[in-house]
Amino acid sequence: MKRSVSCSTALAVTLAVAAVTLGGGSASAQGLGTGHAAPSRQHNYTTKTPYAPQESLSRYQSAPRGFTPVFTENVARHGSRAMTDSSDGDAVLAVLASAQAQGALTRLGARLAPQVQSLLAGASAIGYGNLSGRGVQEQQQTALRMEQRLPSLFATIVAEKEPIEVETSGVARAIASANAFTSGLTGGDPALAGLIQAPVTNKDLLYFHKQPQNADYQAYLASDPELAAVIAEIDGEPGTARAAADVVSRLFSKDFAAAMSADDRTSFSRSLYELYSAAPDLAVEAPGVDLDAFLPTADADWFAYLDDAEEFYQKGPAFQGRTITYDMANVLLTDLFTQVEDKADGSSDKGAVLRFTHAEEIEPLAVLLGLPGSTKAASATLEHPYSYGDNPWRGATVAPMAANVQWDLYRKGSRYLVRMLYNEKETAFKPSCKPVARGSYFYDLNELESCFDRG
Template identity: 25%
Template sequence: MVTVRFCKWFTVFLCAFSAVSFAQQSIILGSKTAYQYDTEQKITPAPVGYVAFYIDHVGRHGSRYISKSKSEDIAYQILSMAEKQDQLTNLGKDLLRQIIRISELNKNHYGQLTDLGRKDIALISQRMLNNNPTVFNGKEIDVVSSSSPRAKETAEIFVSSFKSKYPNIHVTQQPEDQQTLLRFFDYSPDYDEYKHSKIVKNAVKSVENAPKTQQISKQVAKKIFVDDFIQKLDSGIEVVDKPSVTTRDFVIAIYQLYQELQAFSPQLLKDNYLDLNSYFSVDENTWLNTVVTAKNYLEIGPAFDANGIQIKIAAPLLWDMLNTADIAIANNNIDANLRFAHAETISPLATLLEIEGTSTVAESIFDYYAVWQADKIIPMGANIQWIFYKSEQANQPVLVKVLLNEREVHLPIKSAQYPYYRWSDIKQFYTDKLNKLGLSYVPSPAAN
């Protein structure tokens, strides 16, 4: 844990600090990206005579505090060592101050939702209500979340919007023992074997050890340390709980903290004089994001095979969505099924669904960002929504519109009315796919 102490450079920093530092940058921050919603984005009207009547939803928790203090500890210990040896640049001195303040903010909150995360989830929920007035009649919603405290709190915040508008709505809370449905990544021995396999580890190492990674690490380090200290860091420095921290290790730790700052509101960052933009140019940010997000692509993205075990483990969740939708259509007694989990849930499901931009396998691990972008697929608060529509006329097909992070997306299914697809076509496509993956889809008796 970082020891809190007074920084003699703080007063100088306050004088030099400019409001321009807080200007929003067009930066890529992988799965740590805060949720973004474009209020000007197009919403395609439903076909004439159709109204929405049901939603099937899976969402990620909102922005959170850093999960563990590992990156903070590495940063603080190395910076403190350099400070004692008078080996910090002015930027390095201010970085030490910022690391101390970041640690103060994170203390006793590791893994919890931030205020920004809570706000984003509330807004997603309110938009779901406002954009689909014909869906929600205060009948019933089914809710299930993973046992993670941040997922459970996300569910509570999301549902509170419904309870505020419909005080008498019946909320069915599914038991926590259904964890295999949402945390399937924790319950598959085959997946665990894949995740820790040499093929995954070697691919990650190839990016971490790439010449460009080493080059950029030195570029960043030069902003923070004098040359004598960088030479020591290149060879590896021992710190508590880690036998050797290299220049690359240090820079990656700092970059991960840079990503994590997205969890805080711009106002909080401004009030606390936190801004790590000066340490990473656009090119440095882009490459370091490629390095630290490679594990996401390999472990919960299309990796080497978009139908590999890392994706197939989401099949029971897809089966559940098909089944709950069939029941809702048949019985017409529920407004929505709402599920709350993690990036490790959303990404495999999106790839299994073959939503555009989620299932292309990169030719090289170094090029994966060209075909798979975590910031667009699994930002904090990420969500997949199936919105169901029925016609006011008899004997017309049920239609479905699919949203990824509240944006209309293409499926690998033909449609004469994009973004609206026939439910029968969607169900047939995914039923066939599940069967090919070895999981037969059997409709619930309640849907018949």
């Protein structure tokens, strides 16, 4: 018997989300200079972009005839959160205070400090780095949609008393995300409450980038000469100085802006961008904050590019011929396979496995899985670094807040199929893997094991 998600709970969460003030405007982006195609305003928050599902419930393919879902698992980034500390806000406020003391604020500049103070107050109220109200809503809504996609599976989980396993990185925002997600599940069906296990910490699986076994990766971040050189090259592009000069010219008097060094202008502008991109995540705690006016679209686009470049080289596909940024995610890919294989061979009675982690794990996993826009590496030469003009990698689409990968396992007799969702969109596995039919998003488990060299 199929059961639907509680209408009252779903409506309550939907209304809560609708009440959130969405950050960012809708103005179309301007150019980023030669070789850079600009993202739209709502995408220049990069990996701080609030979550939105990428496919509606009505558009999913039906499983091949006779197949029913028997298991689901996910890997999810924590939801929207407060910035990790107040350093960017403090830096911006210090410059604004100096300008104010000299009578050097423009009319626009005089409006900025109260906005920054409100944003910092909102972050401080929940604790820097912690899950925000918006992040709670993102996870709850994602859980409700999971139930709506798989009503027969959750009915079976309840009927057969199958456990739902929950794992986290052990970081507070990941634990809070797990709790928000499971509260969404139980809000949709209270009978699941007794089946959801308490979250357990698994740092080797869900915080692997910080673990001793990945010391080579940590050394890469700290001292790799190629990494340092390419980031310096990108940061030093003329667009950085131009964007920074534009930002300060609108906020400060001509003399004050001229007295700032180029480095000071850039440092101030990049800190302001960090606040700008963090503001939508704190829409519940700081609902009146809107920093769009202080960072024009073209300038926000440029600083988004700089931010994406760092993410790309530090956590994404990075350099051609090098795998240091994503090899470590094989532990997570292996676990995805292990869970569906154990369910298929009867050695597991779990109905679901839920994992909550960070961008540092989602981005390299996306490379290994061959997810759209996640795999193109950049040339190892400085002549052709990562750019928006010739590389589809974007933090806003690869690893927004609450980004998630979900595998659903279907059974018919002794045959098992797997369907993958990426940010809730049906997504093909890498091209070397063949689906059960042309255009299908369902793959035979044996085919996936062969395709990913599972032995």
